[in-house]
Amino acid sequence: MPIGGHKQQPVVHELESAIVEGVELTADWNRQLESRVILDYDTTNLFALAELTDAESIEWCYGCGKCVPVCPVDVVGEYGPRKIHRKAQTGFDLLNDPDLWLCTTCGNCLRVCPKEVDMIKIMPAAREAAMAKGNPVPAELQGVFESTFKQGNALGQSARKRAAWTKGAGVPVRQLPKEPGPVEYLFYVEDYWSYHPRGHDAAQACARVFHQLGIDYGILGHEEKTLGDSQRLAGEKGLFEMLVEQVVETLDKYEFKQIVTPDPHGFNALKTVYPKYGHTYDVLHYTQLLAPLVDQLKWTRELDYTVTFHDPCYLGRHHGEYDAPRTLLMAIPGLKLTEMMRCRENGYCCGGGGGGMWLDSHTQNHTTERLSERRVKEAAESGADVLAVCCPYEVSRFEDACKSTNLDGQLRVMDIAELLDEALGGIDAVAPTEDAA
Amino acid sequence: MSDTVVVIGGGPAGIEAARNIADLGMKAVLVEERERLGGTPIFESYAALTPHFDDAEEAMDGMIAALAERAGADVRTNSTVTAISGEAGDFVVTVDGPSGSEEVAAGAVVLCTGFTHFDPGRERQIYNYYQYPDVLALQDLEVMLKAHDVRVPSTGKVPERICWVQCVGSRDRNIGNEYCSKVCCGVASKQAIEVRKIAPDSRAYIFYIDMRMYGYWEQQIYWPAQEQYHVQYIKGIITEILEKQGGLIVRGEDTTMGRPMEVAMDMVVLSVGMEPSEGTKTMAGVLGVEQNKYGFIEVARPPLDTVSTNREGIFAAGAALGPADLEDTISSAGAAASKAVALIRRGSPAVV
Numbered sequence: 001m002p003i004g005g006h007k008q009q010p011v012v013h014e015l016e017s018a019i020v021e022g023v024e025l026t027a028d029w030n031r032q033l034e035s036r037v038i039l040d041y042d043t044t045n046l047f048a049l050a051e052l053t054d055a056e057s058i059e060w061c062y063g064c065g066k067c068v069p070v071c072p073v074d075v076v077g078e079y080g081p082r083k084i085h086r087k088a089q090t091g092f093d094l095l096n097d098p099d100l101w102l103c104t105t106c107g108n109c110l111r112v113c114p115k116e117v118d119m120i121k122i123m124p125a126a127r128e129a130a131m132a133k134g135n136p137v138p139a140e141l142q143g144v145f146e147s148t149f150k151q152g153n154a155l156g157q158s159a160r161k162r163a164a165w166t167k168g169a170g171v172p173v174r175q176l177p178k179e180p181g182p183v184e185y186l187f188y189v190e191d192y193w194s195y196h197p198r199g200h201d202a203a204q205a206c207a208r209v210f211h212q213l214g215i216d217y218g219i220l221g222h223e224e225k226t227l228g229d230s231q232r233l234a235g236e237k238g239l240f241e242m243l244v245e246q247v248v249e250t251l252d253k254y255e256f257k258q259i260v261t262p263d264p265h266g267f268n269a270l271k272t273v274y275p276k277y278g279h280t281y282d283v284l285h286y287t288q289l290l291a292p293l294v295d296q297l298k299w300t301r302e303l304d305y306t307v308t309f310h311d312p313c314y315l316g317r318h319h320g321e322y323d324a325p326r327t328l329l330m331a332i333p334g335l336k337l338t339e340m341m342r343c344r345e346n347g348y349c350c351g352g353g354g355g356g357m358w359l360d361s362h363t364q365n366h367t368t369e370r371l372s373e374r375r376v377k378e379a380a381e382s383g384a385d386v387l388a389v390c391c392p393y394e395v396s397r398f399e400d401a402c403k404s405t406n407l408d409g410q411l412r413v414m415d416i417a418e419l420l421d422e423a424l425g426g427i428d429a430v431a432p433t434e435d436a437a
Numbered sequence: 438m439s440d441t442v443v444v445i446g447g448g449p450a451g452i453e454a455a456r457n458i459a460d461l462g463m464k465a466v467l468v469e470e471r472e473r474l475g476g477t478p479i480f481e482s483y484a485a486l487t488p489h490f491d492d493a494e495e496a497m498d499g500m501i502a503a504l505a506e507r508a509g510a511d512v513r514t515n516s517t518v519t520a521i522s523g524e525a526g527d528f529v530v531t532v533d534g535p536s537g538s539e540e541v542a543a544g545a546v547v548l549c550t551g552f553t554h555f556d557p558g559r560e561r562q563i564y565n566y567y568q569y570p571d572v573l574a575l576q577d578l579e580v581m582l583k584a585h586d587v588r589v590p591s592t593g594k595v596p597e598r599i600c601w602v603q604c605v606g607s608r609d610r611n612i613g614n615e616y617c618s619k620v621c622c623g624v625a626s627k628q629a630i631e632v633r634k635i636a637p638d639s640r641a642y643i644f645y646i647d648m649r650m651y652g653y654w655e656q657q658i659y660w661p662a663q664e665q666y667h668v669q670y671i672k673g674i675i676t677e678i679l680e681k682q683g684g685l686i687v688r689g690e691d692t693t694m695g696r697p698m699e700v701a702m703d704m705v706v707l708s709v710g711m712e713p714s715e716g717t718k719t720m721a722g723v724l725g726v727e728q729n730k731y732g733f734i735e736v737a738r739p740p741l742d743t744v745s746t747n748r749e750g751i752f753a754a755g756a757a758l759g760p761a762d763l764e765d766t767i768s769s770a771g772a773a774a775s776k777a778v779a780l781i782r783r784g785s786p787a788v789v
Contacts, residue, residue, distance in 0.1 A: 043640060043669055050667075060664050062648070063672050063693055086693050089669055115660075 046088040049095075052129050054121040061085035061117050067109035072349040073102050076374055077367035081109045081119050095130040098366050101138055105233045105354030106313040111345060120233070123354065127235025137235075138362040141355055145236050152225030152246070153191040154358065163221040165193065165200040170427040171211035175221035176254050184216035185289070186256035188270075190263035191226050192392030198399065199392050205421030206262065206286060208430055213293055217260065223250050227261075229269035229314075234355025241277070248279050259283045262417070264314035264391045265353065271319065285315055287390050287416060291324035294331040300425040302334030307419070308384035309337065310375060310398070311347035312391035325390050328416050332423045340378045348375050352393035372401035380411050390416045438784050439542040440464055442777045443530045444549060445518050445720055448476020449763060450755025450770040451549035452500045457774030458547075459509030463781060466511045466541055467504075468518055468532055470716060474501045477551055484582035486763060487620065487627045488657040493583075521546065521724055525750025525780060545750045545777035548724065548734060549770065550716035552756035555606025555614070555709040564605065564678050564707055571685055571702075572678055574605075574709045575624055582631050587639075589703045591683070596703040599632060600642040600687060601625040602675045607710030607760075608646070614731060618710030619760040622649045625708045626662040633666040641668045642700070644675045644689060673698065678705055711760040724751055733759040744773040752777055 050059040061082055068080035079102050084094060094100050103123040110118055131137055137145075147156030166173040176183065187210075193199040210217055225246055232240035251259075259281050261267050270283040307329055315321045322344045329337050342348040349356075351371030356363060364370065376398055379387040387398055395413050402408040440463050444455045447469030455465035471480065475497040478486065483493035504510050516534035523529050528543045554576050558566040566572050570590040581587045589596050603625060607618040622645070629641040643662075648670065650659040662668040677688040684701055691698040713732035721728045726746040727735040734753040737745050744752045754773040755766040 043667075046669075047667065056664075059667065060660075062659075062663065062670060065693075082693070089671070090691075090694075 042091040043089060045091060045093045045095075046085075049088060049122070049126060052122075052125040054118075055125040057115070057117045058085055058088065058122050060115040062115055064114060066112045066114065067117075067119075070108040070112055070346065072104065072106055072108065072351070072371050072374075073363075073367065075348075076369050076371060077102070079103075079366075081113070081117060084119075085117070094126050095133060096135050098362065100126060100130055101141070101355070101359050101362050102366060103354055104313070104349045104351055104356040104371070106349035107317045108313075108346065108349070111317060120354075124233050124235055124237065127355075128237050131235055138359055140361055141234055141358045144355075144358040145231060145234075145239060148226060148228065148231055148236075148243070149239055152243070153195060154226060154231070155191055155195045157195045159222045159225075162189075162194050162224050163219060165189075165203045166207065166219070168200065169204040169207040170430045171208050173207050174218040176218040177221050177223050179218065180254070182255040183218040184256065185218075185258050185260045185284075186251070186254060187217045187219045188227070188259050188261040188263070188266055189219055189224060190261055190266045190392060192396070193262050194224070196392070196396055198395045202262065202392070202395065202415035202417045204427075205415065206417035208427065209290065209297070209417060209420050209424065211430065212298065212424060213290075213296055215289070218254075218256070220250060220254075225250070227263075227266040227269040227274075229265040229273065230353065230355055230357060232269070232273065233353070234358070240273075244274060244277050244279070248274075248277075251279075251281070257282065258289075260286050260289050262286045262390070262392055262415075264312040264319075265393070268314045268318055285319075285321060285324065285390070287315075287324040287328055288321060290420070291327040294328055297331070297420070297424060299333050299423050300429060301423050303332055303419065303423050304334050305386045305419075306336045306338055306384045307386040307388045308340050308379050308382045309343070309388045309416075310340070310350065310379070310394060311344055312389070312394065313347065313349050313353050315390065316347050317345060325388070325416055328420060329388055332419055335419070335423075338382050338384050340375075340382045342378060348378060350375055350391075350394050350397050352391075352397050357393050357397075370401060370404075372397040373405050376401040376405055376407050376411060376413075380407050385411060386419070387411055387413045388416050388419060389413060438526045438781060439528070439544040440781055441466055441541065441543045442545045442547060442774070442781070443468060443518065443528070443532075443541055443543040444547045446476065446549035446551060446716060446755075446757070447471070447474035447512070447514070448549060448551050448755065449478065449497070449500065450551065450757070450766045450773075451476070451547070452497075452504050453767050453770035454547045454549055454754055454774045454777075455510045455512075456500075456504050456507055457771050458778055459504075459507035461774065461778040462509070463544075463778050464509050464511065465507075466513060466530075466532070466543070468516045469512070469514045470517050472514055474504070474512065474514065477553075481554070481576045482580045482583050483576075484579050485627065485631060487623045488654050490627070518720065518723060525748075526784065528750060544781035545752065546724065547770075547773045547777055548717070548720055548726070548746070548751065548753040548757055549755050549773075550720050550757045551714045552711040552717070552760070553714040555618075555712050557605050557707045557709055563676060564602070564705070565680075566707060569678065569680055569685065569705075572705045572707065574707045575621065575628065576709075578628055578632075578706050582628065582635070585635055587632055587635050592703075594703070595636045596632075596639050598640050598642070598700075598702050599704045599706065600644060600675075600700070600702050601629065601706045601708050602687070603643065603645040603648075603708045604674060605707040605709045606712070614710060614712065616710075616731065616760060617649060619649070619651065619765075620762045621708040621710055623651075623654045623658050623762070625706070626650070626658045626668065628706065629668040630658070630662050630666045633668065641666070642671055642702075643668060644671050644673060644687070646672075646674050671698075675705075711756060713757065717757045724748065726751055726753070729759075731759075733757065742776075744769055744776055750777075750780060
């Protein structure tokens with residue numbers, strides 16, 4: 001497999017003729033060798049972009065190109081921050097272009113950028129501006145915005161079903177609206193563990209691990225709404241701000257010391273964005289809660305798996321947490337951990353961040369393969385038979401990718417919570433409860 | 438052993454060398470061909486100096502005034518050195534001036550005859566510098582910047598689109614100047630900032646091969662030009678300037694896009710490099726010091742001695758030694774002055 005994947009031909013912005021400031025730029029001399037391109041160098045769009053709040057750094061690019069090789073989208077397509085800047089210098093309108101929706105805000109470009117051109121701020125600002133102008137938004141993403149607005153979750157599910165997953169956990173899961181009172185940890189389940197069938201598996205496994213450790217926690221049940229970070233990064237700042245108000249109002253009702261979440265995107269929202277709105281919480285990713293307690297786990301099975309771990313962008317690169325998930329995996333008896341060629345700081349994005357979770361069709365039209373497909377190929381190449389994840393977006397993304405790349409017989413995708421639970425004995429190891437019966 | 442050092446050339450290097458020599462207790466005779474001191478910053482009407490935007494005239498006036506306070510400095514304008522005899526410690530330097538020819542006894546000589554701007558109309562006239570009034574060189578724009586009035590020469594209008602073309606006359610085997618002139622990236626960026634201040638509605642583009650912003654110039658000039666003054670840097674050099682419908686079209690390869698490009702401009706500024714001045718070439722012959730293949734003065738013992746020529750007792754400083762910015766120029770002038778004074782103090786040129 002070539003490291004760079006299959007490249008798409010550059011999209012040439014070519015005009016047969018152009019009139020710039022009254023001067024007609026036409027000539028035949030270039031046509032003798034190849035079709036000619038006229039770059040008008042109208043920087044109006046670049047300046048307009050740079051004037052958006054938080055987007056001023058787009059203009060700082062000095063074209064070194066460091067971002068392009070580490071951009072996960074460029075690996076499967078023809079896209080990168082430098083290219084965006086360069087095209088904007090030549091009159092390209094990002095606000096009206098498919099490129100606007102390709103960035104996953106994975107943060108790998110910012111990691112290497114000597115000028116700190118911050119696409120994680122630029123892209124949401126540009127998307128917001130495009131929507132404000134009424135420019136087209138991919139329908140699949142628009143649908144998610146609407147579901148989130150109406151139902152408080154990206155999947156468009158009923159709030160009443162938020163806690164449905166708890167029924168299969170085999171252990172009691174305290175729902176604070178039903179059983180109020182102080183609690184150590186507020187477990188913010190987020191959308192995909194609440195509603196996606198494979199998310200249910202991980203949520204239930206996590207609940208059993210919490211139970212064995214005697215962790216005092218509770219969930220918000222039907223009162224939970226998404227923290228909305230990916231909707232924010234996809235450009236729906238207004239929707240995000242509405243959610244902030246609703247979430248904070250709910251959280252204010254309960255007494256807890258820390259928030260624990262399985263979702264790195266929600267983690268990011270609480271850690272870095274909510275404080276900007278004046279709401280500060282002490283928040284942990286579930287792997288960070290469990291890693292220090294790993295010696296207390298009572299293993300009952302050895303797992304003879306070779307496992308590779310996919311760093312979620314919003315846990316690893318954005319928050320520097322690379323060790324907690326690995327600490328948990330390495331503690332599992334029998335499990336061998338192997339690393340993919342892109343890991344830790346340079347971990348390859350699954351494609352789900354920044355709204356990418358809801359732009360698969362759009363992205364597919366502009367790339368040669370899905371980012372998740374590229375990632376599962378890397379995982380298989382590492383010699384692993386299990387791809388371990390700890391972001392709720394990833395199990396379904398990677399399982400789909402395994403199917404489309406015919407790796408589903410070779411590579412299983414499991415959340416770390418599922419691996420822990422399996423080594424602890426799974427549902428068979430817990431005493432039957434009323435819910436489980 | 439004479440306690441006089443003859444300094445040839447009254448630009449920044451010569452003024453600084455003479456001032457240092459006087460401060461170190463020796464006598465400096467500063468010989469300047471023109472009617473006044475100040476050198477290229479004055480005679481080419483530089484507006485602001487790179488990288489700190491000091492007013493060039495004020496800066497040079499300050500240097501000249503400081504020199505005038507030194508009793509040990511003897512300034513001879515409208516004068517040239519025409520001959521030298523003797524050896525280190527006991528030179529006799531012939532100075533022709535308004536009152537005739539004089540033989541000056543000197544222990545050492547410091548050559549500070551500087552550079553000249555590359556002539557972009559000379560040899561390969563690929564930029565039509567002399568044909569098109571709206572194609573300028575850096576020093577032509579300096580004149581406008583000094584007057585705070587930047588206009589397209591052919592129309593008298595404030596330019597809406599102005600670009601700089603880097604590496605004109607530098608880094609070019611075909612022309613014979615393989616060296617980088619060091620300062621033009623900084624000067625072009627400095628000028629772009631000034632143009633954007635004077636004409637805020639203008640758009641400024643710099644076409645380059647590599648931006649060479651040594652050391653702190655990166656943050657002092659390059660990044661502010663881009664980040665605060667919205668100057669557009671385009672990697673790809675212009676090889677053709679054409680006139681069409683009264684405007685200019687610049688053509689080149691956009692190397693980041695891998696495509697040919699052609700862009701309409703009101704005004705094009707050629708970022709010309711440095712060549713040895715006529716004075717440097719003439720004085721090298723008069724003094725019998727070695728020049729490199731480009732005509733700049735060759736230092737005899739690089740890299741740890743940056744100012745000694747092949748002839749004992751004769752030193753060089755500033756852009757006579759090769760492309761140099763003002764900071765390098767002032768530094769080498771100090772070094773040359775101290776070596777010249779040390780030679781006289783020591784009473785012997787033999788110590789290396």
